[in-house]
Amino acid sequence: MKHFYLTTAIDYANGKPHMGHAYEKILADVIARYQRLCGQKVHFLTGLDEHGQKVQQTAEKEGITPQQLCDHVILDFKNMCDLLHISYNDYIRTTERRHRAVVRDVLQKLFEKGDIYLSEYRGFYCPRLEQFLQKKDKVKGRWPEELGEIIEISESNYFFRLSSYRPWLISYIEEHPNFIFPRFRARQVLEFLKTEVNDLCISRPQERLAWGIPLPFDERYVTYVWFDALLNYVSAIGYGEERFEDYWPANFHIIGKDILTPAHAVYWPCMLKAMGLEMPKTLLVHGWWLASGEKMSKSVGNVIRPLDYVRHYGADAFRYFVMREMMIGQDCDFSHERFVARYNGDLGNDLGNLVSRLLHMLQRYSHRIIPQMELRETEERVLQQQWQDISQKVSKFYRELAIPMALESLWEMVRSLNRFAEIRAPWQLAKSSDGRDKKKLETTLAIMAEGLRLVATALQPVMPKVSQFICYALGVSLAEDSDLSQDLVWSHRLVGHRVEGPMVLFPRVKM
RNA sequence: CGCAGGGUGGAGCAGUCUGGUAGCUCGUCAGGCUCAUAACCUGAAGGUCCCCGGUUCAAAUCCGGGCCCUGCACCCA
Numbered sequence: 001m002k003h004f005y006l007t008t009a010i011d012y013a014n015g016k017p018h019m020g021h022a023y024e025k026i027l028a029d030v031i032a033r034y035q036r037l038c039g040q041k042v043h044f045l046t047g048l049d050e051h052g053q054k055v056q057q058t059a060e061k062e063g064i065t066p067q068q069l070c071d072h073v074i075l076d077f078k079n080m081c082d083l084l085h086i087s088y089n090d091y092i093r094t095t096e097r098r099h100r101a102v103v104r105d106v107l108q109k110l111f112e113k114g115d116i117y118l119s120e121y122r123g124f125y126c127p128r129l130e131q132f133l134q135k136k137d138k139v140k141g142r143w144p145e146e147l148g149e150i151i152e153i154s155e156s157n158y159f160f161r162l163s164s165y166r167p168w169l170i171s172y173i174e175e176h177p178n179f180i181f182p183r184f185r186a187r188q189v190l191e192f193l194k195t196e197v198n199d200l201c202i203s204r205p206q207e208r209l210a211w212g213i214p215l216p217f218d219e220r221y222v223t224y225v226w227f228d229a230l231l232n233y234v235s236a237i238g239y240g241e242e243r244f245e246d247y248w249p250a251n252f253h254i255i256g257k258d259i260l261t262p263a264h265a266v267y268w269p270c271m272l273k274a275m276g277l278e279m280p281k282t283l284l285v286h287g288w289w290l291a292s293g294e295k296m297s298k299s300v301g302n303v304i305r306p307l308d309y310v311r312h313y314g315a316d317a318f319r320y321f322v323m324r325e326m327m328i329g330q331d332c333d334f335s336h337e338r339f340v341a342r343y344n345g346d347l348g349n350d351l352g353n354l355v356s357r358l359l360h361m362l363q364r365y366s367h368r369i370i371p372q373m374e375l376r377e378t379e380e381r382v383l384q385q386q387w388q389d390i391s392q393k394v395s396k397f398y399r400e401l402a403i404p405m406a407l408e409s410l411w412e413m414v415r416s417l418n419r420f421a422e423i424r425a426p427w428q429l430a431k432s433s434d435g436r437d438k439k440k441l442e443t444t445l446a447i448m449a450e451g452l453r454l455v456a457t458a459l460q461p462v463m464p465k466v467s468q469f470i471c472y473a474l475g476v477s478l479a480e481d482s483d484l485s486q487d488l489v490w491s492h493r494l495v496g497h498r499v500e501g502p503m504v505l506f507p508r509v510k511m
Numbered sequence: 512c513g514c515a516g517g518g519u520g521g522a523g524c525a526g527u528c529u530g531g532u533a534g535c536u537c538g539u540c541a542g543g544c545u546c547a548u549a550a551c552c553u554g555a556a557g558g559u560c561c562c563c564g565g566u567u568c569a570a571a572u573c574c575g576g577g578c579c580c581u582g583c584a585c586c587c588a
Contacts, residue, residue, distance in 0.1 A: 009588065020588025027588095054586090183528080188515055256588030287516090288588070290581095327525080330516080331582085338523075341537065348548060357547035364546070405525080408535065415552095422552045427545065504548055 004040040006032060006252040009259060010047040010092065010232050013073045014054040017080040019289045019334065020256060022306035026319050027286060027328070027403075028254045029086045033461040034398050037484040043247055045236050046081070047092035048074050049229045051222075056211040066211045070095060083307060084315050085464055087480070092236040094213075094228055102235035103228055104216040106275060107202075111217045115161045115274045118218075121201060122154040158203040158221060165270035166197055172269065178282055180265060181401065182329035185257065185285045189265040200267060202227045230268045234277070250280040257329075260285050284401070287331040289322075304334050316463035317343055317506065323462050324407045337511065344508050350414045351455075352506040355470060357421065358448050359502040365430050368501070370449050370475065370494045371442035380447055383420055384490050387413060387454060391488045394458050403462070410458055417451045420444070449474055449494050457487045466505065473500040 475497030
């Protein structure tokens with residue numbers, strides 16, 4: 001069976017995990033979990049990009065080897081994944097043998113095919129920065145003092161014939177509207193492709209950069225950035241082996257808008273084309289989290305620390321917030337006030353309080369046993385009908401990656417359940433000695449419990465632990481590989497089950 | 512300059528592709544309820560959908576023009 005294969009970008013080992021890393025992984029995880037619940041065999045890949053100048057430099061500064069640095073940094077990234085409940089199936093490091101072997105294999109093939117050639121590169125080199133400068137680095141037509149001596153040198157390097165694939169790529173993007181999501185991003189790429197693109201320099205001489213994968217056909221060089229990093233998407237699933245066919249093409253490459261152009265929308269498709277492979281189905285491009293309207297960046301120092309929120313409010317609350325707030329593709333502001341508003345409002349008052357009041361009532365009026373649903377009056381029918389509509393909408397929204405809308409729809413159901421309690425008023429019915437009122441009371445509790453189970457089930461991709469916990473509290477289990485098409489159907493499966501005592505899932509917090 | 516995104520009741524957003532009662536959350540005001548996390552439920556007020564022009568029976572939505580905000584330095588999802 002073909003896998004549903006999705007990837008995040010691999011994180012660069014020269015830094016700590018931040019908001020963007022957390023969001024991208026959560027987004028991927030939500031999609032992965034949803035697909036699993038739809039019966040897909042999901043393969044979710046993430047990983048670490050370990051080579052390159054920055055890593056080499058940082059390691060030197062700290063007096064350790066680059067590999068030691070990576071071995072250390074990876075702990076932070078994996079730890080973040082664990083804390084966020086990221087259900088990746090594979091984690092690739094670009095220093096692993098399986099990756100290096102594929103990179104060298106691909107390079108060799110493309111070299112033999114004539115897609116890679118040796119050429120002279122002439123430019124202005126700054127020994128202090130250990131890199132070439134560009135025209136835009138000039139200030140008032142001169143190189144800035146602080147860069148020290150600048151020398152014009154020419155250097156031989158290997159190039160990939162990117163330019164020859166440009167016409168093909170333009171028509172591919174034009175003919176495949178789903179290739180880049182959201183669609184407006186494709187326009188940007190086409191805009192970029194309007195002007196001539198240069199062939200891509202893919203090597204660095206070992207004297208300048210030792211921390212990389214040597215070119216198989218010329219060991220004096222290592223391969224530079226993209227022919228290393230991008231290939232993780234195929235090296236991790238056994239490129240060259242038989243099993244590769246079970247995974248490729250990827251359903252989603254999930255990336256930030258910064259690495260769409262040119263890396264993922266230009267280099268990668270052309271590389272794949274050169275390799276004779278199919279294109280990934282969709283590049284899913286998300287925007288950036290801003291802090292009070294400003295870009296979050298290490299240099300400005302206004303970085304939101306996701307793990308602080310996870311620690312205080314739980315991973316699922318954090319997952320809920322980022323999924324509820326950000327329309328995929330747009331930028332979105334992260335502010336503490338908004339977080340607390342969502343937390344107290346949606347999670348505490350609406351969902352958490354619903355759980356709390358229902359469990360209280362079940363304890364008080366039904367000895368913690370979920371009673372029969374015997375009556376079926378207009379109110380009950382309306383509620384069930386509403387769930388039919390909502391569950392369909394939610395599934396549609398999940399499929400279309402409109403996750404904030406999926407959650408909004410689910411919350412309609414939460415509110416309807418709270419409203420239903422108000423209409424039926426079990427606390428009134430409990431005072432009556434009429435047998436019919438007793439049935440009404442029982443039915444009300446049973447209906448609310450089932451409604452809550454359905455909401456929790458549909459919420460599972462976004463809030464896996466909370467969903468499971470609510471179901472557990474209602475006396476049933478919820479597996480991560482259960483079948484949504486079954487579990488989202490209104491049922492009587494809770495009847496007779498013993499429930500947990502009252503609990504507070506999301507204690508209110510002060511601003 | 513160019514490119515891209517955005518400009519919708521007090522705040523934050525959806526709706527724009529595929530024209531047809533302007534929707535959601537929060538906030539405000541009034542009321543209800545007491546099972547519940549001072550929660551929940553009901554009702555109300557509040558909008559020239561940035562501006563101008565065009566197409567159309569009909570425009571937030573399509574077309575033309577203009578204004579304003581943001582991003583396109585290193586780092587970075």
